[in-house]
Amino acid sequence: MNKIVKTIAKLVYPDGLCCISCGNEMFVDDRADVCFCKKCLPQRNAHYCKICGVGLPKSTQDYCNSCLHIGKEGIYFDAARAPYLYRDDSVKAIVHDLKYNGGQYLAEYMSKAMIEVVKAQDWKIDEITYVPLHWRKEQKRGYNQSKCLAKYISEALNIPLTDALKKTVYTRTSAARLGKDDRKKLLEGTFALNKDVNKKNILLVDDVMTSKATSNECSKTLKEGKAKHVYVITFATSVGDNEQTY
Ligand SMILES: [Zn+2]
Ligand SMILES: [Zn+2]
DSSP states (O other), X not given: OHHHHHHHHHHHOTTTOBOTTTOOBOOGGGBSSSSOBTTTOOOBOOSBOTTTOOBOSOTTOOSOHXXXXXXXXXXXXXXXEOSEETTSHHHHXXXXXXXXXXXXXXXXXHHHHHHHHHHTSOOOOSEEEEOOOOHHHHHHHSSOXXXXXXXXXXXXXXXXXXXXXXXXXXXXXXXXGSOHHHHHHHHTTOEEEOSOOTTOEEEEEXXXXXXXXXXXXXXXXXXXXXOSEEEEEEEEEOBOTTTSOO
């Protein structure tokens, strides 16, 4: 029912005047940011690791523990950022609806906050790409949620969208349920280059970064294809290991 209400709201108010979470129309006074009304606003990712972008508890810290101790070793993207933390229920519900409940219409709204964050960086971007799904998974779902987000970001920034990567191995086990090391192992070598990225600065789009494994494996493939810089933007990211393990 809520989904129907949201869909109708989207048709009636196509300019993003509805809250992405409750679907209510947002008058100027109700707006907390581009996505949420004041009642639904989750915690913004205001203090984050300068490398991997995970949320940090204090503004005084510049890096999460893992980036602080191992530095950039083993990290293939140059920086990652996300407007929200993958912690509040409202954020989790939106990410879930986008992926599993046919919520493609949410992508346009979600992309607004991501565009704001990308614009605030000093990134030079030549092309925008996204985390691919195996063709069988995409066929089953009917769409790739990351590509939906990437399309809106590409339009707004006027930077070309490219299918730079493909997923060559169908990973049956839900990687989300695995531990950090198992997830990394499961994803190793499962992406391949689909287009030439030589000397290009690439923005990689995904819906959420719960571990760095997916974005990192995609970035590794792009860097092996001689991409100059790889930046990652997701709608939400996890809380850094300074606060909890992930
Ligand atoms: Zn709301
Ligand atoms: Zn970090």
